[in-house]
Amino acid sequence: MAWNEPGGGNQHDPWSGGGRRGSGGNNNGGGGNDGNRGGGNNQGPPDLDEALKKFQNKLNSMLGGSGKKGGGGKKDSGGNKPRNIFALPGLLLIIALAIWAAMGFYLVDQSERGVVLRFGEFQEVVTPGLQWNPPLIDDVRMVNVTRVRSLTQTQSMLTQDENIVSVEISAQYQVADPRDFVLNVRNPQLSIENALDSALRHVVGGTDMIEILTSGREILGSSVRSRLQSYLDSYGTGMLLQTINVESTSPPTAVQDAFDDVIRAREDRQRTINEAMAYANAVIPAAQGQAQRLIEQGQGYRESVVAEAQGQSNRFNALLTQYQDSPDIMRERLYLETMSTIYGDTPKVLLDVSENAPLMYLPLDQMRGAGAGVTRSSNSASENEEIDPRVLERMRSGQSSTNSNNSSTRREGR
Secondary structure (H helix, E strand, C coil): CCCCCCCCCCCCCCCCCCCCCCCCCCCCCCHHHHHHHHCCCCCCCCHHHHHHHHHHHHHHHHHHCCCCCCCEEEEECCCCCEEEECCEEEEEEEHHHHHHHHHHHECCCCCCEEEEECCCCCEEEEEEEECCCCCCCCEEEECCCCCCCEEEEEEECCCCCEEEEEEEEEEEHHHHHHHHHHHCCCCHHHHHHHHHHHHHHHHHHHCCCHHCCCCHHHHHHHHHHHHHHHHHHHHHHCCEEEEEEEEEECCHHHHHHHHEEEHHHHHHHHHHHHHHHHHHHHHHHHHHHHHHHHHHHHHHHHHHHHHHHHHHHHHHHHHHHHHHHHHHHHHHHHHHHHHHHHHHHCCCCCCCCCCCCCCCCCCCHHHHHHHHHCCCCCCCCCCCCCCCCHHHHHHHHHHHHHHHHHHHHHHCCC
């Protein structure tokens, strides 16, 4: 049977000291209950109802309320105390102050900075950690300074050569100054979008469409970044650009095919130019080398001609000196050398024969070539002919008469 079940034999309180009862005797009496709860041998925890009653009595005494009645229905010997009208408001004020002070604690994350506004006026920028500011007086606005924010825009705009081009561009930025980011602009996201659109239109409006579609995309991105950062600095937004990426540039959809044809034609033109440049790079060095060789040959020929002319001049001066000493001898010598030079290279042969002797045709050119070690063919029929011994004998016999008349013939020739 449970310990608190009425009529049961087990009337032991589990919190009582071994089931002992107070000196009241009877369980139904008021004095017995008081003795059972507050007896000297009770080792259990205090009763919750009793604790609440004690707190209520103390609160009433602080507020000046009536004292607690005894168990027999009589008033406490203390009587009624005068009520303190400031006690309850003071207690409520203390509790409100405690709650207000507790509300002022907050934690700033490592990636954040707190901008403190006191009655709407900037006070300070708090660093990461546990911070306290008076609530309802200070307004703390958290700003993440490490997160990279991004935005992307696609706009159609007019170029310098009055063509429409569509540009898709993206920007990444961070908060560099939390104070300016919170106080100087009402909507930072909208501000940077408008500034990016303005900077992009300004740069595209000063560039030809061909440059934007082909090789000018990198220059376009750098120009937009520098101009956009100058806009943000002049606005005092407290934002710092990280990167500007030109994602794509394309003409309007209605004329896309025509632009593709133009681009292919331009690529063909560039390829032809590259082939021509390659051919020029191959031909020009060869032509330059040939020209240099001809120049060097001309210089060599000039030097040889000049040297030969100088040699002949020196020889003529030397012969002039000798001629002045003995004119007859030098005249005879010059005549002989000249005739030797003239008749030395001709295939003709002169024979001094008598008038009555017959003139026979002989292969004298082959005879001269055989004597000099060089074979010259003048007629296929006379190549295998042999020289008649009688002809040779006649030539020997006529040599003496030829030598005797040689001087007279030379003089007549002069």
